[in-house]
Amino acid sequence: DAGVIQSPRHEVTEMGQEVTLRCKPISGHDYLFWYRQTMMRGLELLIYFNNNVPIDDSGMPEDRFSAKMPNASFSTLKIQPSEPRDSAVYFCASSITGLEQYFGPGTRLTVT
Amino acid sequence: DQQVKQNSPSLSVQEGRISILNCDYTNSMFDYFLWYKKYPAEGPTFLISISSIKDKNEDGRFTVFLNKSAKHLSLHIVPSQPGDSAVYFCAVSFYGGSQGNLIFGKGTKLSVKP
Numbered sequence: 352d353a354g355v356i357q358s359p360r361h362e363v364t365e366m367g368q369e370v371t372l373r374c375k376p377i378s379g380h381d382y383l384f385w386y387r388q389t390m391m392r393g394l395e396l397l398i399y400f401n402n403n404v405p406i407d408d409s410g411m412p413e414d415r416f417s418a419k420m421p422n423a424s425f426s427t428l429k430i431q432p433s434e435p436r437d438s439a440v441y442f443c444a445s446s447i448t449g450l451e452q453y454f455g456p457g458t459r460l461t462v463t
Numbered sequence: 464d465q466q467v468k469q470n471s472p473s474l475s476v477q478e479g480r481i482s483i484l485n486c487d488y489t490n491s492m493f494d495y496f497l498w499y500k501k502y503p504a505e506g507p508t509f510l511i512s513i514s515s516i517k518d519k520n521e522d523g524r525f526t527v528f529l530n531k532s533a534k535h536l537s538l539h540i541v542p543s544q545p546g547d548s549a550v551y552f553c554a555v556s557f558y559g560g561s562q563g564n565l566i567f568g569k570g571t572k573l574s575v576k577p
Contacts, residue, residue, distance in 0.1 A: 355506070393567060393568070393569040393570065394507070394552065394567040394569075394570075395567075396564060396565065396566075399564075407564065442506050442507070444506070450495055450497065450512065450556060450565070451497065451509045451512060452509065452565065453508075453509065454499075454506030454507045454508070455506050456504070456505055456506050457504075457505075457506050
């Protein structure tokens with residue numbers, strides 16, 4: 352079975368540019384999560400969806416961040432404009448129950 | 464303030480011995496607890512979980528213990544193997560509430576030496 356798929360695996364961009372991260376959840380999983388991992392703050396939940404509907408976006412740091420889930424098999428996390436402090440590893444995870452979550456390999460974002 | 468604390472950033476254990484990873488939480492309303500394992504350049508992998516109605520859950524070499532009065536969670540790995548070397552995260556949730564809101568500790572890096 353394919354796990355959670357994320358693309359790209361690495362992204363290097365300049366400050367001010369738009370960045371789009373992509374995620375394909377495991378088929379049949381109704382929950383999708385976006386996390387950010389940094390050395391300082393650890394693993395933080397940004398937003399999660401249930402049945403394609405955003406349920407909690409209180410972790411989204413500011414208006415520069417947005418996430419969409421147009422269908423059950425695809426989600427995007429967009430940062431516009433990007434800033435150096437957005438540099439982190441971004442994980443997507445999916446779940447049947449919302450509790451046991453299955454993570455993708457992550458996207459390492461570097462904003463210079 | 465951290466709601467979930469893993470006070471040991473690292474732990475080194477000899478192969479074949481027991482590894483004990485600890486986690487403390489602050490809110491007695493948390494009622495579901497999980498452990499994840501993470502290898503470098505990979506996402507975290509779900510390992511084992513326990514609900515607040517239990518005090519122990521076992522899966523092969525992995526056992527999670529929950530002490531609700533002390534708000535303390537531990538993961539025991541017996542016997543430890545070199546392949547267990549990874550970063551271990553504990554996570555907590557309000558199962559009865561918003562099911563998506565897992566709160567993670569900052570992790571403990573386990574090194575199992577041959």
